[in-house]
Amino acid sequence: MAQGNAMTSEPSTPDDALARRAQDLETLRQAEEETAFAGDQREVTGEPSTVSQHPADTADFMYQRELQQTTQNLLEREQAQVEVALRARERGTYGKCQDCGQAIPAERLAARPEATLCVDCQRRSEGAH
Numbered sequence: 557m558a559q560g561n562a563m564t565s566e567p568s569t570p571d572d573a574l575a576r577r578a579q580d581l582e583t584l585r586q587a588e589e590e591t592a593f594a595g596d597q598r599e600v601t602g603e604p605s606t607v608s609q610h611p612a613d614t615a616d617f618m619y620q621r622e623l624q625q626t627t628q629n630l631l632e633r634e635q636a637q638v639e640v641a642l643r644a645r646e647r648g649t650y651g652k653c654q655d656c657g658q659a660i661p662a663e664r665l666a667a668r669p670e671a672t673l674c675v676d677c678q679r680r681s682e683g684a685h
């Protein structure tokens with residue numbers, strides 16, 4: 557469910573679900589980084605015009621930062637997973653569960669092109685940590 561409103565209208569978008577996924581994630585991560593950086597700058601310079609003394613605004617700012625951190629962590633994890641899937645494809649094992657070797661259903665790959673585990677093994681690996 558980490559879809560959001562990804563920007564998919566770029567003309568250079570590759571016609572490949574996995575590569576497209578990697579590109580989308582990179583775009584999202586860069587956008588997030590820029591926002592986070594803008595936030596840091598504002599905090600350091602402490603411009604009175606942008607930093608209000610209002611407690612509600614401060615809470616909102618903190619919340620935004622937390623949200624950004626969470627989003628970035630999530631995107632990094634997704635990117636790492638896409639990397640794994642790309643490597644699996646290079647080895648010719650993409651579409652097969654890396655754990656039990658069963659074919660991953662097409663509908664699962666359509667929803668999550670970066671999936672390298674079948675639903676059962678995914679669930680098991682998530683339960684393991």
Ligand SMILES: [Zn+2]
Pocket residue numbers: 653654655656657658673674675676677678
């Ligand atoms: Zn499996």
